[in-house]
Amino acid sequence: MSAAIDTHELTKRYRRVSALTDCTVTVPEGRVSALVGPNGAGKTTLLRILAGLASQTAGTASVLGGPPRQDPAFLAEVGFLAQEIPLYRRFTSEDHIRIGAHLNPSWDAALVRTRLAELRIPLDQRVGTLSGGQRAQVALTLTLAKRPRLLLLDEPVAALDPLARRNFLATLTAAVADAAGGLTVVLSSHLVIDLERVCDHLILLAGSQVQVSGDIDTLLAEHKILVGPRKDTAPIERAHQVVHTVTTARQSTLLVRLKGPVIDPAYQAEDVTLEEMVLGYMGADEAPAGKQLTTVGEES
Amino acid sequence: MISFRVDGRSGVPPYLQVVRQVRQALRMGVLNVGDQLPSVREVVAAVAINPNTVLKAYRDLEREGLVEARSGQGTFVRALPPGPPPGTHSRLGHSLARWVREAREAGLDEESMESLLRITLRAADAADSESEEIA
Numbered sequence: 001m002s003a004a005i006d007t008h009e010l011t012k013r014y015r016r017v018s019a020l021t022d023c024t025v026t027v028p029e030g031r032v033s034a035l036v037g038p039n040g041a042g043k044t045t046l047l048r049i050l051a052g053l054a055s056q057t058a059g060t061a062s063v064l065g066g067p068p069r070q071d072p073a074f075l076a077e078v079g080f081l082a083q084e085i086p087l088y089r090r091f092t093s094e095d096h097i098r099i100g101a102h103l104n105p106s107w108d109a110a111l112v113r114t115r116l117a118e119l120r121i122p123l124d125q126r127v128g129t130l131s132g133g134q135r136a137q138v139a140l141t142l143t144l145a146k147r148p149r150l151l152l153l154d155e156p157v158a159a160l161d162p163l164a165r166r167n168f169l170a171t172l173t174a175a176v177a178d179a180a181g182g183l184t185v186v187l188s189s190h191l192v193i194d195l196e197r198v199c200d201h202l203i204l205l206a207g208s209q210v211q212v213s214g215d216i217d218t219l220l221a222e223h224k225i226l227v228g229p230r231k232d233t234a235p236i237e238r239a240h241q242v243v244h245t246v247t248t249a250r251q252s253t254l255l256v257r258l259k260g261p262v263i264d265p266a267y268q269a270e271d272v273t274l275e276e277m278v279l280g281y282m283g284a285d286e287a288p289a290g291k292q293l294t295t296v297g298e299e300s
Numbered sequence: 301m302i303s304f305r306v307d308g309r310s311g312v313p314p315y316l317q318v319v320r321q322v323r324q325a326l327r328m329g330v331l332n333v334g335d336q337l338p339s340v341r342e343v344v345a346a347v348a349i350n351p352n353t354v355l356k357a358y359r360d361l362e363r364e365g366l367v368e369a370r371s372g373q374g375t376f377v378r379a380l381p382p383g384p385p386p387g388t389h390s391r392l393g394h395s396l397a398r399w400v401r402e403a404r405e406a407g408l409d410e411e412s413m414e415s416l417l418r419i420t421l422r423a424a425d426a427a428d429s430e431s432e433e434i435a
Contacts, residue, residue, distance in 0.1 A: 169348035170344070172348075173349060174345040176350070177341045196314070197314055197348060197349045200352050
């Protein structure tokens, strides 16, 4: 299967601050990728470059087979939903459907009307007077109406209550199912519990760099939590990649990416959840081993 | 037709939760041979999970020989899982419910009931292996 997104050492610098550093990721077509990381890790920067809304300082990006660009053919295939839901508040959903029909070559107005009717969102009400959850649904449905092959969503559910979040994600997963492998999604969010349900691919950014990326099931199988007595962890570090270590007076708990079987019988290997893995990598970034990171306010 | 529940906090991967719920429905007699499973579209629109998760679950069930995908029609139950006939679980469940009521009236809480069940299971295991040794 071909890649919907393929970046190589993608870098974006604002003056001396690096927003994204040597980002190399591949998202195969048809996947739903979770883009996670602390605030300021570079998530929005990456999404904006992929959407053709920002240009990189160095490196290459290939989106749907070519570089992201501001031309109608590219923009027709890529849907981007920014954090601040981009709707005209004084316009109704019906107005938005008509505007969309003018701006997009392949526009499925019937899809929007059907979906919004299912959700009991009135088409003739100004979107500014809808609830936050309803507005998010209108924006997502409008984005889907242009039948994109790639959907880039920047924290779309952050401000929604649990029911609105669930409904939003159901609209999204149904669209992925309808496209039968023809729709790729990158979804940034802090809510790992949602991502675990909806996503099958992960891009984890911290400190402007990719910490880990790939198929979620494969990554979960490769990572283990090793619990054992406190002792020299050097042998483990030689055999595996130690992501994060928590040490108490008696005990060591290590998150490791295995490179082979664990042979030390003193350690008990336990399966990890997506949340543990994500937190482990985020925590690892706080005390980077031999890695020099440039972040805002820390320039020497 | 059955509906699925996917619990994000259970620690069990979502695809395995779907597999287990189908197996459970087959054992309980909720699903029978020839019945249709909900389509991938129906599942994801109802519980908001990744379509590939449902496909993976259905493929696993197919590999087990429990369901079959008929092209253009959907996924159908082909066989019941090995084990006691359907209905056995619900019958035993009813007698267990009677026992739970009795235990509660006798003042046992949930934790004591669980530990009593575990002890009884272990004792039964031990008795089994003993009788095997004698034989």
